Amino acid sequence: MMAVAAFAPSPPAPRIWPQAGPRRALARAIDRLARAVLLCGRIEEAPCMRLTSFSDYALRLLIYAARHPDRLVTIEEAAAAYDISRSHLTKVANVLTRAGFLNSVRGRSGGLELGRDPAVLPLGEVLRVTEPDMAAAECFGPEEIRDPNRPGALDAAIRDALAAFLQVMDHRTLADLLAEEQE
Structure with missing residues (x-):
């Protein structure tokens, strides 16, 4: 006699984002609505380029520092301003500092x-x-994971x-972003 396995529903996936604040919840709701509108075809043309949150946070941190050229900014205040995890922003700041986009001052009054001058800081460079791998599809990955059936023209x-x-x-440039914010 063959035993029949009982399948229990799997537990819900754990939430991987930090406790959501009201702004983050609103942003997610707007994002869901925008996707629904796009899927329904109500918007004729809606450009969409998906970057990692790491790049998004990097650009936000650079904007925040550029808005306050007269003083040092802290990771804590930028994280609070954008409702971003402090630990994620610390990793971003380390990469931006190593690349020379930010200068870090240590110590009690550091930040x-x-x-670099925002007018000569191209966003593409950031x-x-x-986004070091910048892989839009597997075609940019190692040879062994590429789909041999995908046309080379694609x-x-x-x-x-x-x-x-x-x-x-x-x-x-970063200066372009700041100018557009003020308009």
Whole structure:
């Protein structure tokens, strides 16, 4: 006689994001609504480029430091301003400091300041540091994980699109973002 296995529903996946504040919950709700609208086809043209949260946080931290050129900013205050995890922002700050985008001052009255003039800090350069693999699809990964059935023309199209994206980001600077905020 064959035993029939009983399948119990799996437990819900643990939440991997920190305790959500009201702003984060609102942002997630807006994101869900925007995706629903896009899927329903109510918006004709909606450009979408997905970056990691690491790059998003990096750009936000650079913007925050650029908004306060007269003083050092702390990770704690930037994390509170953007409702971001302090530990994630610390990792981001370390990468930005090693790349020379930020200067770090240690000590009791220490903090962070921009390491370069915002007018000559291309966003593409920041993204190349924060998205080192920049893999839009497996076609950019190691040879052994590429799909041999995917046409080479598709790989070329994806490569061209990624190059175009980075070219646009290379022509935008941190100063451009600050100017657009003030308009």
